[in-house]
Amino acid sequence: MTRWCSGWPAPAKINRFLRVLGRRSDGYHQLQTLFQFIEPTDQLDFAVTADPMVTREGGLPGLDPEADLAVRAARSLQRFAGVEQGVCIRLTKRIPAGGGLGGGSSDAATTLVALNRLWECRLPRSSLMKLALELGADVPVFVAGEAAWAEGVGEELRPVTVDEPWLLVADPGVAVDTGAVFRAMKLTRPGAQLTIRDFEAGAVGNDCESVVRQLHPAVGEALDVLGEQGPVALSGTGGCCFCRFDSRQAASEAAERVGNRVVTWLCRASNRSPLLDRLSVVPS
Template identity: 40%
Template sequence: MTPDVTARSALRLPAPAKLNLFLHVIGRREDGKHLLQSIFTLVSLADEIDLVVRSDDRIVRTGDLLCCAEDDLCTRAARALKTAAGRPELGANISVQKRIPAGAGLGGGSSDAATTLIGLNRLWELDFSRAELMKIGETLGADVPFFIWGRSGFVEGIGERISSFEIPQAEYEILWPGKGVSTAEIFRSPNLTRNTESLKMSVFSKSIQDNWPDLPGRNDLQPVAENVEPLIAQALEALKRLGLRPRMTGSGSAVFAVTGRQGPALGDLPSNWRHFRVRSLHEHPLCGWMN
């Protein structure tokens, strides 16, 4: 999907999902935030964001909403961008068409916020650099800087440290079992292990080079999430029956597996489940806007 510039004052833009190929929790800071290591990759499943410049200073959020418009992450992103620019007079209409399930660990809300920042940076002619937008994104959520970074990455810290990481082009099966889980609830769990050994990026790079399509590491959040929502285990089992090696992405509830180009037939699924066959993206469709 490529951006469609419909007018100088309007844009229709993609907000792609991500997968965590692994996710290790290696510690916890004094402020309670968890220290992670993960590999993020972008995939072709995407929400669609419509942005239109307003003649007044209002930020108006419409379309698919998961909370009140004032608390929505795209609304907050637009306001944060106005504040950073010192331009209180700026306004925009923001409409979101959701395709990425909420509470799935696919980064939909964070990606929407990142696309909003990238798009309004262009529409409002602010000329913030990628690094400057990533700093604004940090204030909105741990995954937002990754989507502004815009390429597969080895992610550390609380999500703010990102290094380029090469991943083979791949096709993935994604299953969402019709119900999301709360990221906060997963990270609060006393059953979550927080002492996985921290490893150098080169260890994971060699593992992928030698063993692909087998994935490195594991998802430390998966056992906790399966206990919170048993449907996750059912989704994992559905992919295992096809001879795949699935795991959960992020804090769940979506699960995924590397598959062949044709992809296996999943058969009948519960009516409220969602199945996506996606491809990896080398970079975010808007990556070139900040070169």
């Protein structure tokens, strides 16, 4: 009988702002952003096996398990820690793919954190963060589980405590290729570097927005629709975008005005990942 350890959350994220400061010598872009966690949340369940196979159930339709970041994360931890056991990963997807909400990265981070416990690897967080960075620049912030001011390619993290507004998030149903966005950007003039004080004073924005609008008109339409309700921001390279509100009621009223012109949902930005709460519970 398969014994599952269930209910490991993998939250989505938003970028409260995104600055592109220039292109590095290795071809990657120097970024500056602030990460917070939001709903929806993917769910991962794990069944540890005696044999060393890593398999996956569920996940994104059509995605080869070999390309799944959760599977890659499990194998990376397995190699690094010399684990002889395997695992079956059951993945329930709720985060839109290619929406700039970090779903794949979050799944990978939850896999690292959960299996570090379930395989009894007992690796320190610093080791998990190193493995996370090898999987993708967004993965470490999900492992850390705290809102963070990020620089570098997004991996230089400084925990922050900022406001946690209510959000109206819009999903135009477009899967944006992040690599294509950055390849299309012409950085003739690098974006201005911000401080936390600048952010708190209202200096936000997303340097990728103009390029994403050109590449994906549907994202531009969603930005315009949501922009009727207040200042709107693209998360990451999109396609999801969001408006901030001081109360749930204000966000709900904005959703009613938007109607069915674009798919939306209400949630609240959080400085703490639900993964940290699950980690404090004895696995079951």
